[in-house]
Amino acid sequence: MTGQRTHADRTDTEATIAVEDISVSFGDLDVLEDVSLSVASGEFLGLVGPNGAGKTTLARAINGVFEPAGGTVRLDGTPVADLGPRGVSRRVATVPQDTSVSFAFTVEDVVRMGRTPYRGRTDLTGDEADRKAVDRALERTEMVALRDRPITAVSGGERQRAFVARALAQDTPALVLDEPTASLDINHQVRVLELVADLVAGGKTAIAAIHDLDLAARYCDRLALLADGDVQAVGDPETVLTDEHLQPAFDTRTAVTPDAVTGTPSVTAIAEPRRDRDAQVHVLGNGATAARVITTLWQAGFEVTAGPLPSGDAALSVAEELGVEAIAVPPLSSPDEAALEAAREHCRSAAATVLADPVVGPDSTVLDLAESSARPILVETRPPTERNHAGPDARACYRDLESRALTASIHGLVPAIAEATSPQAVPADD
Numbered sequence: 018m019t020g021q022r023t024h025a026d027r028t029d030t031e032a033t034i035a036v037e038d039i040s041v042s043f044g045d046l047d048v049l050e051d052v053s054l055s056v057a058s059g060e061f062l063g064l065v066g067p068n069g070a071g072k073t074t075l076a077r078a079i080n081g082v083f084e085p086a087g088g089t090v091r092l093d094g095t096p097v098a099d100l101g102p103r104g105v106s107r108r109v110a111t112v113p114q115d116t117s118v119s120f121a122f123t124v125e126d127v128v129r130m131g132r133t134p135y136r137g138r139t140d141l142t143g144d145e146a147d148r149k150a151v152d153r154a155l156e157r158t159e160m161v162a163l164r165d166r167p168i169t170a171v172s173g174g175e176r177q178r179a180f181v182a183r184a185l186a187q188d189t190p191a192l193v194l195d196e197p198t199a200s201l202d203i204n205h206q207v208r209v210l211e212l213v214a215d216l217v218a219g220g221k222t223a224i225a226a227i228h229d230l231d232l233a234a235r236y237c238d239r240l241a242l243l244a245d246g247d248v249q250a251v252g253d254p255e256t257v258l259t260d261e262h263l264q265p266a267f268d269t270r271t272a273v274t275p276d277a278v279t280g281t282p283s284v285t286a287i288a289e290p291r292r293d294r295d296a297q298v299h300v301l302g303n304g305a306t307a308a309r310v311i312t313t314l315w316q317a318g319f320e321v322t323a324g325p326l327p328s329g330d331a332a333l334s335v336a337e338e339l340g341v342e343a344i345a346v347p348p349l350s351s352p353d354e355a356a357l358e359a360a361r362e363h364c365r366s367a368a369a370t371v372l373a374d375p376v377v378g379p380d381s382t383v384l385d386l387a388e389s390s391a392r393p394i395l396v397e398t399r400p401p402t403e404r405n406h407a408g409p410d411a412r413a414c415y416r417d418l419e420s421r422a423l424t425a426s427i428h429g430l431v432p433a434i435a436e437a438t439s440p441q442a443v444p445a446d447d
């Protein structure tokens with residue numbers, strides 16, 4: 018018999034999630050302490066934070082798996098505790114972190130489980146609406162070809178997509194996803210998050226625990242950083258993903274720069290310098306290569322200076338994140354005399370000057386600045402023809418620079434600096 022639908026069965030198209038002062042402990046361990054958070058209808062909130070911060074615990078409190086010791090979770094204003102399991106599962110669908118299944122249900126069976134909140138107890142197959150919802154969910158997660166496969170015989174990533182499909186088939190106004198992209202390849206990571214973002218654009222509300230901070234920044238409207246039992250920061254990704262917030266939460270130094278393709282924040286964890294080399298190295302050049310050179314030298318323990326660097330440049334962002342002294346100049350204009358003189362001064366005082374993929378030509382300032390350095394070191398990751406001025410003058414300038422500079426790869430920079438300077442001034446790695 019097909020389960021009878023009543024008006025009360027229908028879900029609202031809107032859903033707000035409000036977490037009010039919830040506290041959860043496991044024995045002596047206080048995992049969440051008076052945590053408050055709200056997700057507006059039609060919003061995608063990313064939960065980020067270190068291992069063990071309580072993201073799964075918070076997700077479980079939202080979908081009513083357990084009741085917190087203190088505080089209330091409300092779905093559209095109604096406490097979860099008052100909705101009952103069926104009421105909750107008509108409002109919130111969950112993609113769990115652990116998708117292991119011991120019974121050999123087919124993928125389609127698993128997806129059909131998403132329709133359980135709408136069916137009668139004895140209705141095992143569902144009606145036309147259930148079948149359509151299952152078909153659509155399989156299509157949207159690209160799982161149609163695997164629908165008859167036992168769930169125990171698909172890959173971890175395919176299983177994860179089957180659980181995303183189950184949540185879609187549940188057709189709820191809110192989604193709670195715990196690490197929905199953890200086992201997925203880069204293509205499916207992006208597709209699943211695009212799908213969630215699309216659903217949110219269509220009016221659903223979503224909250225997802227996501228370890229990959231770059232993906233979280235790219236797809237979520239807001240992020241909440243959970244650590245030490247509480248929300249440490251909440252807001253748009255640019256506000257939350259700063260070294261000031263991330264370093265204490267993750268216990269590591271980070272550099273946050275705009276992603277070269279998406280423009281959204283990209284976070285790189287950076288190990289603290291291994292030793293203090295007590296020697297200054299100046300970096301000339303800009304863009305991604307200069308950013309990598311600055312980071313490598315900073316991690317190796319040099320006192321790094323850099324510039325001139327145009328505002329908005331990736332190398333300037335990295336320098337600022339690491340506290341590296343950098344000469345900033347306005348973008349798309351030649352550095353003025355004051356900036357050039359400051360850079361010359363750095364080149365003169367530095368133990369070595371590293372030229373990172375320099376643009377060399379009669380009009381470029383790099384030769385002028387390199388003149389001030391007794392020990393120029395050339396780092397090139399792209400052929401000069403791709404980045405330099407053309408013409409015989411430029412080629413002559415380039416040959417001149419090559420004849421005076423030591424050449425090194427980014428990985429070989431530290432020994433090259435040791436070679437270019439006296440061993441006493443700059444000790445190489447042991």
Ligand SMILES: Nc1ncnc2c1ncn2[C@@H]1O[C@H](COP(=O)(O)OP(=O)(O)OP(=O)(O)O)[C@@H](O)[C@H]1O
Nearest residue numbers: 043046048066067068069070071072073074075226
């Ligand atoms: N049932 C439980 N009994 C005892 N301790 C638990 C239980 N569930 C979780 N914990 C502990 O609570 C803390 C928070 O766990 P939770 O799974 O919520 O963290 P998380 O932020 O999701 O971590 P991860 O990023 O590693 O998935 C951890 O220290 C964990 O060991």
